[in-house]
Amino acid sequence: MAAEISAAKFGKCQSETHRANSILYQILNREHGSETKWHQQYSGPYHSTRSKGCSCMDRRRVVLKTPEATCRRASEVLLKTLTFIRNLPSFYHVPWEDQLVLIQQNWAPLFVLGMAQEGVDFDLKEISAPSLLKKILLNQSLTANNDLGSSSLQASSAEVQKMKNLLWKFWDLDISAKEYAYLKGIILFNSGCHVLKCLPYVQTLQQEAQQALMEYISTMFHRNLGRFAWILQLIASLQDIDADAIEELFFRPILGEVTLNVFLLETLYIKPDWV
Template identity: 80%
Template sequence: MACTKRKCGKCQCETLHSKSILYQILNKEHGNETKWHQQHCSPHCSARSKCCSCLDRRVVLRTPEATCRRASEVLLKTSTFIRNLPSFYHMPWEDQFVLIQQNWVPLFVLGMAQEGVDFDLREVPATSLLKKILLNQSSTAMNELGSSSAGASFTEVQKMKNLLWKFWDLDISAKEYAYLKGIILFNSECHALKCLPYVQSLQQEAQKALMEFISTMLHGSLSRFALILQLLTSLRDIDADAIEELFFRPILGEATLNVLLIETLYIKPDWL
């Protein structure tokens, strides 16, 4: 669904006069004109339909304490799921590391969907750089401010929210989620694996189990199976940096999440 109060096409920043930005700041109209995007788009608004790059604003959680706690619980349940898979620990630790490094993002997002973790956002004010310019601060200070990564990309976060809604619309069962996690974890596209044939067989086994479960529950209909697999492909488009910045930066600082997950699973080699 396209946004209702903004037409895609020529970027507004190309048509505004140079004095317009200053005018908006002084008259406090800029914040009103760029109100939170969710007021004008439905939760199902496609993240792919971007008007222009200047609309990719930064966002943070509206209630970080509660949401970060729930996100941490999802991460813990994800590690517990992996820990309870003997087939995973039968692989060399190098393969375990590769699979976690490449698949923790879709596993985490799938866990968020299963646990029904929704979240509200607030926009990070974007006028501080202009204020620095107006206050004649040094160019070094302005460069530091301009390179700041406070908050996550709205576009990437909205992509995740849209995908969560699609999973919720399907009303996926606990068994289906378990099979989906197996399909994701045993990613046969990781060609650097030492035991790739073994991983491929595990993924095929999980796919077969999911297909049989859906076929039994829906009397032979496989359209749901195809739709779910399509959503799994979309899971791999979710940006890892956006997840770390939004859900874990407030509590982890500069720690890398996939390494933390590996340490949690006690499969960290000495050289990591």
């Protein structure tokens, strides 16, 4: 278990002792849920719903129609994502500074991928905020929130719609459980433009996950590497999802004043003194 790993390992790069198939072994030997063909169940209007570049989409605010049920499902997805990470010894073999960067940078894409795997859809409703002039004319407090906004979590309509569009694309591809596992490895060990203490080790882990995904697709889909390229394009798009919008929409009523980053680090036993 991660909690039993000595503190010394958190400050030492394990690239010299890394076995070539460590991440593959951990991913392939995890129990996967049954695979479900989501694209047969979903063929709705979101396929054609796109932001046309209109700036009004960025100003519109939305909330969940059923916040209690949706936030509960979102919490379950987040916990499953954290369980996946905790079951990867390779993750705890990098220094805690690198773990910190990887989690802060990649938790949102991992969460959206988990939403896709669990088939979590959600409905929204738009909030119309009163204008400044209307507040003045109606003698309303300029600092008071409207009733709906104060009791619900708000997020940018454009950001949330971007997330929903990606979910539909994943469902259309009918991603298998093994493919999802490899994708989680690719996303978790994405170093981005950050300088990590164990950058070569992290890059090796991501390359292994990519290689395993390509080999699986080649075997299962008759060397259809177009599917591999399309999936990689989708996970690249996941990096554009606004993490703050996800936190506000799904987790603010659960966490209260606690930030999601602090919750994630504590759950994963990443506890530097300044956190």
